[in-house]
Amino acid sequence: MGSDDANTILRMAGLATPMALRVAVTLGLPDRLRGDEVAVERLAEDLGVAPVPLGLLLGHLTTLGFFERTATGYRTTGYGEHLCGDTLTGVLLNLDTAGGRAELAFVELLHSVTTGEPGYDRRYGRDFWGDLAEHPPLRESFDRQMTHRLRADAPQLAAGYDWGRFATVVDVGGGPGTLLAAILAAHPGTRGRLVDVDVSVAARTFAAEERASVVAGSFFDPLPAGADAYLLCDILHDWDDEHAGRVLARCVEAARPDSRVLVVEAVGGRRGRTDMDLAMLVIFGGRERRVAEFEALAAPHGLVLDAVTDVSEGRSVLEFGIG
Structure with a gap:
């Protein structure tokens, strides 16, 4: 196997981009940066998060075309608008929604493959439907x-x-x-x-x-x-x-x-x-x-x-x- 094949496999297996997209959606960055550019420091203050890590997140997603850097900050690109909260993509990736929360059960895939049991129950202590019943906002999402x-x-x-x-x-x-x-x-x-x-x-x-x-x-x-x-x-x-x-x-x-x-x-x-x-x-x-x-x-x-x-x-x- 050549180095190109190995690099392709590693990119397919990498968790940085999938999780970066989910964190950006959960923080509401695509909506917040839609239209007007915003400086990282101001954005971090508005969201109550640390500016340096936020800049790292935006930097990575900018290399992938979801945001663009301007002279004064960042803004969402047309491509990045597919992550906004009024889209199915935004609903599914948001870690505070039923779909986004459910996908984190993939960290228990080994358990599911070896036992046939859902990983969701193992991660959250109750099954998916019980979780929705316990948390009405999840049911609504x-x-x-x-x-x-x-x-x-x-x-x-x-x-x-x-x-x-x-x-x-x-x-x-x-x-x-x-x-x-x-x-x-x-x-x-x-x-x-x-x-x-x-x-x-x-x-x-x-x-x-x-x-x-x-x-x-x-x-x-x-x-x-x-x-x-x-x-x-x-x-x-x-x-x-x-x-x-x-x-x-x-x-x-x-x-x-x-x-x-x-x-x-x-x-x-x-x-x-x-x-x-x-x-x-x-x-x-x-x-x-x-x-x-x-x-x-x-x-x-x-x-x-x-x-x-x-x-x-x-x-x-x-x-x-x-x-």
Whole structure:
């Protein structure tokens, strides 16, 4: 292996840049330096941090093009504006948000790989969902993250699959209601019901929508019965096989014999990314399952895979019937 290869590997493995980006976002530097340049000393005073280390941070990120140095200080470049707080990138990198906090669990990846257990629990003393319940600001940031993540895909998901076949859809663990709202907008004959532990945001989403209602509850508890379809979007990959199976069991318990269970998420080997496999493992003890793994997970609950439809760049719909 040549020195160029070794240097490339070391750059890939280096932690300085990933952590520098997260610290800059957490301190709000991209927003603070957007537009007008600010001297390091004044910026440090405003933020209550030491000026010399702050200068080192800005210096490194300037070499990467996120900031530029002027005669009187630093300012955010157009490239750096992708780190601002109103972007998905900013939400995910901020160490004070659910996404940014969760990614620090990667320091426990060795534990997760050797045991199959989530590293998040080991780092923080409770699982991801317990952490959100304990800290409402984390829950709020998670809802914002999911809204950002689904916003681009929701129109494709709503238009790329025949949701109009179903008179009633129960969105299980639907969070803010982004996807269900898109489905109802695209299919006027469909009614929806959203189930989630926290429905405060979804209640606002559907405040003026007569065809939708929200129900507070966990997907590990009994679900509204008798719907035509039970939708699980980005749910199963957050759980190991035991817990994911329990979610499917609740859907089957609530469903009619002719109902459908619809799983919408990235599918390994199809739309899933290998880095997200590791993220799901270290945060939740889950993974981006392959089609055969979904079939094996669903079979004990009497679910039979009828079709797989790729509906966006990142997600597919797996349609299960009750056999």
